[in-house]
Amino acid sequence: MKILLCICLFIFSIPTLTAQVIDKEKLLEYYESQRYAEAAQYLQSIYPEDTKDIKALTQMAYCHMMSGKLPEAEKNYLKVNAAEPDNIPVLFSLANINSRRGNGTKAKTYLLQIVQLDSLNFNAYRQLAGLGDTAEEKLSYLKKANTLNTTDPDVAFDLSAAYRELKQYQRAYDVLKIAIDADNANFTLQSAQLPLANQLGKYKEVIETGEKLMKEDADANVINEMGQAYFYLKEYQKCAAAFKTLEDLGIQNEGTLYYMALSYRELKDYDNALMYAEKTIDEGISKHIELYYIALAGIYENKNRFSEALEAYKRGLTFHHTNHTIYYRLGLLYDFNLKQTKNAVTYYNLYLKNKPDPEKEQEQITYVKARIIALSSKI
Structure with missing residues (x-):
């Protein structure tokens, strides 16, 4: 209207x-x-x-x-x-047009003209925060906007995130609390406050707020924060159950698995504790770790540092999902550089045993089979 x-x-x-x-x-x-x-x-x-x-x-x-x-x-x-030239609505429109066209510098110029005309213009500071060139500049504009309107949810959210990035958890929490007190049905702000409450040791508050939020939406981030709070409240069964929910959804990570391992340990369920400790380690290791060791070993080979190349390849073999390429490389290393025929045949056979792709690696497979025949006669 x-x-x-x-x-x-x-x-x-x-x-x-x-x-x-x-x-x-x-x-x-x-x-x-x-x-x-x-x-x-x-x-x-x-x-x-x-x-x-x-x-x-x-x-x-x-x-x-x-x-x-x-x-x-x-x-x-x-x-x-x-x-x-001093028409503030027109300046806002020009800033908006340039912002939409990706010309942030020009948009910022118009907004700065506005704050020169009206130093208490909340919307100008709010928009300037989005155009800040540095984290410090963005924080400065957000603080000014928040001072002018402490209950604006968008500014409170962004300012809290900026404080959190600086590890100023109490300030981040307090900014959100004021905005939440003005609108206690704003679930976005309450969800953003949960990790801050955990950082500040407000574990019971995390559980209370989390339970309220879960009635609206079973958000994974909320479950994660509640799981941590349960752990620090020594409610280990609830902690494990919360993180098991994330695991069942396929969104577990190194941290959630670690809390599960510790919770089962505290519950003296050592079988599960051991299983989740192993899962934590697996999750914490890059799935591409073998490729990194292959690259490292290859560099050592190029520098004729064959013993170090051998060590790097074998280190790559210690991980759960071993890349069959390592067996192939080890076969070549033992065959041509270390002159250890028996070991070369062993790793060539391991390469074939791990079923390399017959289409993509046809040339290598043919070559390895021929080398095994040639070397076996010398053993």
Whole structure:
């Protein structure tokens, strides 16, 4: 209703000089149905291209902006800005247009003009925060915006995240608390506050808030925070159950598995404790670790440091999912550089036993089979 009223006032403030030719009801209909492109086209048919009428230029600029014709919108707003350089709504529109077009530097210039005119303009500081060039600059603008409006949820969320990044957990928590107190049904803010509450040792609060949030949505992040809180409250069975839920969903990680291992240990369920300790280790090791050792060993070979290459290859074999390429490389190393025929045959056979892809590695397979025959006669 407020927007419609503004539109009506906007339309009926058109100069009386053109009142006899503008169909204001038609224009209002375009606005109400959000047919802004047609509204802009209609206005252009009424006003000459070189019009200097501020209200007409502003209205056409607005219609172009709302219809996505940003270059046309900017052209008209610039005309208005040249005539009225301190017009804050126009400066906001120009900032918005440039931000949408990816020109953050230009958008920032207009916003800075606004804060020079109005040092208490919350929206200008909020938008400047999004255009900050450094973390420090972004934090400065967020702090100013938050000071002007402590209950705005978006600014509170972003400022809290900035404080959390700096490990200033109490400040991050306090910023969110004020916004949550003003809107205790804002689950986004409450979810963001959970890890901070855990950091600050407010474990019972985490459980209480988490249970409330879980009634709305079984979010994995909430379950994770509750699991940690249960652990520190020594409710180990609930901790293990919470993280088992994540495991069943396939979204476990090194941390969740570690808490499960510790919880089962405290429950004296050593079989599960051992199993999850092993899972923690597996999860903590990159699935590409064998490739890294192959690369390292290859570099050692290039430098003729064969004993170190051998050590690197064998280190790669200690991981759970061994890459069969390591067996092939070891066979070559023993065969040509270390001149240990028996070991070469052993690793060539292990390469074949691990079933390399017959299409992708046909050449290597054929070669290895031939080398095994050739070397076996020398053993």
